Each structure stands twice: as C-alpha cells, then as structure tokens.
Amino acid sequence: MTFLNLILLGGAAAASIPIIIHLINRNRFRIVRWGAMHLLDAALRENTRRLQLEQLLLLLVRCLIPALLALALARPVLKGIEALVGSARSSQVILLDNSYSMEAGGRANGNFAQARDETGQLLDKIARGSDVAVMLMSGEGGMLLDQPTSDHARLSRELNQTDAGFGKAESVKSLENAVATISKMQHPYREIVVVSDFQKVSWPEEEDAERRRIMSLLQEAPLPPRLTFMQVGQSDAENVSVESLDFARLILGVGQPINIRANVRNFGQRTYGALQVYFRVDGKERLRTQIELGPNEETQVLFTHDFETAGSHTIEVFADADTLSADNAYQASIPVWDKVPVLLVNGDPNPQPLKGETDFLEIALRPYGEAKADLRDLIEPTVIQPRLLNARALEDQRVVVLANVRELDNAQLKSLQQFVREGGGLLIFPGDRVNAQWHNQVMAALDGGLLPLPWLDIAGSINDSAAATRIVNSHHTHTALEMFNDPRNGNLGDGEINLWRKLKLRPADTSVSVIAKLESGDPFLVEKKYGEGLVIQCSTPADGDWSNLPARPFYLPLMQQLVTYLASTVYPPRNVDVGKPIAAIFPKEAADKTATVTDPSGGSHEIKIRAREERALAEFTDTQRPGLYVMTGPDKEIIHFVVNTSREESDLRRWETSAVEAMAEDLGASFVRSADAYGELDEHRRFGREIWRPIFWAVLILVFFELWLQQRIGDRR
C-alpha cells in the first residue's frame, strides 16, 4: 500500500484520544462505602460481561473513527489489486504534438487529423471521473484547457477545434511539463501518452540523456506514471520550405526600394521543374517567379519592392509546393516611414551661416529641403538649444544628436536615458564646449553608461597639419558604413582631422564596439546598445572647426547612414519568435483604451492598453501560433506583427517505427500505433486502486453506529 498524503497518516494518533479519555475518567473515581453489596454483585454478575463487550466495542469504534479518517485523508493506494479497465479512475496526460510538421498530408486527412482522432478515441476509453489533461507539445507547451478535467466531452469538443501548425515540438520540455502536471493530479493510476509523428528534429538523439533524466524523475515519484509513445501519421519526407527572408533592416522611407532575398529549400527527394514563388505585399500578390529546385537543394529568390505609402506593411514569400502550408510561406512586418524626425541639440549656436555647431549636419540630413528641390527628404531634423531639451521635445523623435553640448541637467539626462532605453538613437559629437568632466562622471556613469566611452584629452593641433589624422578606410562590416565599401559612395579616408578627442577604451567592456578608427589608432566611431536603443559616439565634432570632414563628399552619406541606422531600431519589435509577446507603444492618452489583435487563425482578441511611465503599452502574449497578427489601436491605426518559428520542423524525416520502439524500450516506456492497441496494452498492466472512498464511507457508518450504540447503552441507564 502507498499513500498519496503520507504526512496526514500521522492523524491516526488521534485514535488514542478515546483511550486517554477513558483512562482519565477511570482515575477520577469517587469512593463509596456501600452496604448493599449483594445487590450490586448480582448486577455485576449479570451484566459485567455484556457491558465489557459493549464498552469495548464502543471504545473500538471511537478509536477506529479518527484512525480511519486519518487513513482516508492520507489517500492510500492498494497496489496489489488489479483494477478493471474502464472501471478504475485514472489520471492521464496526453501530450499531443501540434507542431506544424503534423500538418503533413493536409489539414483534413493529414498526420494531425489522425493524431486528433486517436486522442479522441483515447479520451473515450478513459474511465468516467478520471482526470485528463491534453497538453500541446509546441510553443510554451500549454494545456488544451487550463487545468486537468474530468469533463471528457468538453475536452473532446476543444480537441476537435485544435489545429496543428504551431512551432517546433519541444519533446524534452513537454515531457517535463507532463511530469510536473501529472504529479499534481488526483488518481493513483497515472499515465502519460505521447501522440506524435516522432520527427527526428523534435526527438533528436542528442536529447537521449535528457529524456533518460526525466524518466528517472518519473520513476522516483511515489506513484510513477506509465509512459506510452503513440506514433501516428504516414512517413512523407517531401517538403519545400521558405526558410528565411533577408532584407536590409535599415529604416525604410516611402518610395525607397528594398531588396528581399528569400531562401527556399527542398527537404525531399522530388525535383521541382517549375516551382511558383509569389511575392505578396499586404496580402496582395505583387510579383511571381518560377524556379527549379532539385532534391535537397536550396536556392535564393530575389524580389525588389518600393512601398507607396507610409505605415505598417507586411511582405510574404510563398512557394506553392506541398500540403504542409505552414512553412510554404515566410512573412515579415516592415514599417515604412514618411518622416524620420531627428532632434539636433546645438551646443554652440551661431547666427552666421555654417558657423553653428549643427549647421553642416542639418544640411547633410536634409539636402533636398536645403536645396529647395522637389524631392522629399526622409529625415526631418529639428535644431534646438540644449536648454530646450526635455521630455516633450523628445516625443516622436527617433534620433537625438548632441553636438558640442556642454552638459545637461538631471531631468534632461533622465528623459534622454528613457528615450534611448525605449529604442531611440543617440549620436554624440564632442567640441570645445563639452564639459568632459561632467560627461565622464555623470553621463558615462549613468546606469551602465549612456556615454559609451569617457572622453580623454584633445589630441592633434589646429595649426600643424602634420599632426592631423584621417579615418581608416578599410573594409567596413558595420551596417551604417557598409556602403563605403563601394568607392563610388565616397572615400572615408579622404578627410583631414586636426583635433580629436581621445576616448578611453576599455577592452573588457564588450558592450562597446569600435565601428571606425582613426589612423592615429584612436577610435573614430564607437557604438553601444543601451536598453533597446543605440548610442554612437564620434571623436570629432559635426562641424568644420576641428576637421574638414563637412566639406568632404562622404560627409552627407555618412551622416545620413548614421542617423538612419540609429533610427532603424524598431521597438517594440514587429517580427518576433513564436511564444514571445507582441507589443506596441501608444501616446499616454491611449491608456485604459482597448486595442484589438487578430491572430493568424482569424480570432479577435481585445487587449487593454496600460499606462507605462510617459507612454501607454498594448501587449499581447498568446503568440503560440506562427503567422501574422494585426493590432488595431484605439485610433484605428494598424500595426502588423509577424510571429515566426524555427524552420527545423520542415525536415519531415521521422524515426522509423522500430527506432521509436527502441527509444521507448530504452526509456522503459511502451509503444503503440493506435488507441485500440493502447486499450489492449492498458488492460494487461493496470494495477493499483485508491481506496479512500470506501474508508470514508466506513467512517460515516461507524459514526452512526457509535451514535446508535451510545443511545442503546444510554437507554438502559
């Protein structure tokens, strides 16, 4: 016999209470000197034996009641009794593989349809009153209903509405979850059934040790559950997948072309002579191309597109190859900007043309506007003086440039820090007005360092051109500088820098990377990720006081690239992995209003927008299913989110039946191929029965018996 709540068995000690009461009563007696002994003796002779029996019986019943009650609460399980199939209640966890590979064979008759049918049949076979949990193996491994239930009909209904098409099946994580869930379930006979296609990528050999560890955990439980593997579906390795989309992640303006490269891979042995690949924008087909794809071959398809309107857009590359639709398409959400507002903080304003600290920079960022041409600038700079920098000025800005700014007060610094943390870009230029001490001691020390590197001394000489230095023009790997690898876009080594601020490099600090160097060996540009945003620090000013950089041809594209790069952080991200939350930031006024999210299967969810500091945040967490999620804000603004999953599942090769059987045997699990086979198997191995119910009934009967007995004895007094 085993006990589910062993500790409660200690309550059986209460059985001694009636005996103690009896002994106490016996010891508190009175003494009477009695004459009529002969009458008493006659009574004793007649009654003692019967009374003793009655009293003994009463005492026994009174001792039994607490003892049995404790026994029932400890929930004993008789292991030696063979329970009848279908009669004994059990606790079952069915792990259902709902990864997208289960969609192989089509939605109607594919592997998942079969798995669902078999699971339904399993549910039918489980005894009434048993508690069952159907857990899903993909994504976060959630339960079909929130908790185990004995309402099998409801579970069946829910099951019928379940689809595959979720992310990769996490076999180890799912097993762990199943073990944790079943340990909290109520019946002693416990069973975990894994219904899966046993795809090789989801059940890799490398995880054997992990699986064994879980099994040993399972065996250590007081009532170890049995594990059964049920392999379902047909082996069909033919599959073509759009594996990924590559495109420049820099901010995109209206009319700017974007190149999208789709990687298409054939996992099967079939040769595709003319595979149609479609390019869709916002759900509408824009381009179509035809490719050839051999067995196990991978190829790239290139599409170019320019967006006509600003706002949130989606692109999709779709290869019309097979019935497993989940990996036939790959989507991405791309925000297209009409304007990129940039705030230039001018630390040394000057009314004379081109004498101010940010004058060159402003022209570089808005060349068309300055030229009064008809073309439109994407970047929209606003110049302010340092004292006007505050939270309000930072609203809606994407990049802030601090040019020769002496220092900021605490409130300004805090606003700026918040701005960068939430994905804003910050570009810092030195100058003769910079209070290096304040920069180094306050800004560089602020929560991880808003200033990437402390300023050191000014190097070089304004008069001695021999002391001047240049930018090292090697091969650039940084996104912002990549374009200068093409000499047609200008030569960075062209400019001459007379004075520059040395920066105190810290080799141990991996958060700061040098993206361009000076020939003197000092850094020219360093970058640091701060919160969700980026900070770039330049060692020479934005104007022409210390160098001739503003006069060089590369100045304009360099500044454009740096600002565009800094503005390209999309926060919160629009393309996320499966299971990660999607979120959007709204103005403060939107707090407590609702936003609507439409999921890939068309379901609509209302979410409440919560206030967060100076903004409002709408967050949606149920993103187990890969695909397009559309969020509609309170002012009907539409934001697209794409949830992507790993394409590992596209490799449909699965373990042969014999291999799964061997794996099951190795783990001490059973292997079946159908619910019927499971039923037969179950019949032979079901042992153990919980017996608290009959004990509880016995306690109730004893309570009534005790009352009756006491009444009966009392009547005679």
Next chain:
Amino acid sequence: MAHLSDFMTPLELQKVSNLQVVARLVVEGFFSGLHKSPHKGFSIEFAQHRQYVQGDEIRRLDWKVFGKTDRYYVREFEEETNLRATILLDVSGSMSYQGEGVSKHHYATRLAASLAYLMLQQRDSVGLVTFDTRARTFLPQRSGVPHLKMMLNELGTTEPGGETELGTVFQAIAPRIHRRGLLIIISDCFGEVKDTIQALAQFRHSKHEILVFQIMDKDEVEFPFKQWTRFESAEQEDEFRMIDPAHFRAVYLENLRKFQKELTDGCNRHRIDFTTMTTDRPYADALAHYLTRRQRRG
C-alpha cells in the same frame, strides 16, 4: 395543636445530640398532632393468686378471696405492663451508609429511641437487642425511666460494624425472648432473603407479633451515581467493586425491586408487618405506623 418537631426531618433533628430529647421531641410532637389521645391504657391480664407473705403491698390483697376463704391471697398479674416489646436493632456495617442525609444507623437509633420512649410512656415494657452477626447487647424487657435511660445510653454508644446475617442472628436470639410480645426489627434486611424470612417465621411461630422497619438510604433506592466509583464493602474490609455505576443502574434497580418483593411477599405470607423507611422520612411516620399496628392488636 401542631408541634414544631412534627415538621422536623431526621436531618434537622440530627443537630440534637441528646437521644432522650430527640425521642421526646418526636413522640410529643407526634401526639400533639393527634386528635384522640392514646393514653387510655389497656386492661391488666390476671395470672394467678398466691398466698400473702410479709412484705407484700396491702393494696394488692384480694379482699373477695379473703371473704370467701378467710385467707390472705395476693393477686398476681401476667405482666405489669400493657405490652412487652423488644426492639431488635441492626448495627451491622451496612447500616453505616450515609448518603446526603443522616446515616442509616443514625436514623435507626433515633427511630429505636423514639419508639422506646413512646412505649415506655404508655407503660409498656421494652427490651433492646443490638446485633450484627450475633447479638451484641441484650436488654430485657422492662419499663420505667431508669430502663429508658439505659436503653438510650446503649443506643447512643453503639457503633455500626460487622456483617449482617439476619437468619442466623435471629435464630440465635429467638430462644432468649421467652414471652410472646411485639418484636420491632429495625434493619436494612440485607442478606439472604430466604433465611431472613425463615428466621422471622420462627419468631411468628413463638406467637410474636413482628414489625419490621427496613431502613434504606435514598441512594440505595435510587442508585443515582454517575461517575466511576469504587464501592467499598461496609461489612468486609478489602472488598470493593470498581465500576462505572451508570451502566449498572437499571439492573441494580431491577434487582432491588426483586429483593424487596421477595421480602414483602415473605413477610405478608407470615403476617409480618413490613415497612421500608428511607432516611429522609420523618420519624413520626414510623411512629404512626407503629401505633396503627398497636391499636389493631389491642
């Protein structure tokens, strides 16, 4: 005219230590409540004539016989008193039981004293036997104040103890009470009923009138004990029963009923007057009972 002591219970009278006072209070209190005085006396029973010898009282000469025979004869009577009664008082250990009121022994001695006082007041002669397994004291039947004092003295000093066996002790006492008369037995009558009845029958056979006052405590009649009790034998040392009395009450009462019935039936069969007195009943009840009986006899 009612007297104060008429309403006095044995418990209240317990405070009066002098037995004679108690007896007087009881008897006078009792009589003052009756309308008809019982002090009328009873006829003297003639026994024989005997020749006058010097020293005989002149007033006892039978002048009629002298007229006829010219000799002096003196009239002798059967008994100088109206009634010859013997009080047989049980002083065995079982009489020592004391419940909430007075002890059975206390009650019995007061009752005996009151009866003796009453009888001596009526010029009857009274004897006293106290007994347990055997007769402890034996005061022959006499009348007169000195005799009363002696009896009261005896009653006041006797202490209960020893076993009861009425059958045996009565058989031993019977030969010592020669003259037929009234036997007043004050006892709890605990013991073998058959033997007791047999011994009483023997008294009856000797033409004695028998009046039995069975003295019981209320506890013995009702058995009201609830908690665990150690019943120690009042008659035998080291003998006890440790029981939860509540469980035995019904059977005890049933046994008591049977016991009483046997006693009553036995007494009725031999025309023995049997009365049960619990120690909370006024002594006057017993006196009334006695007088009713006495009158019936007279």
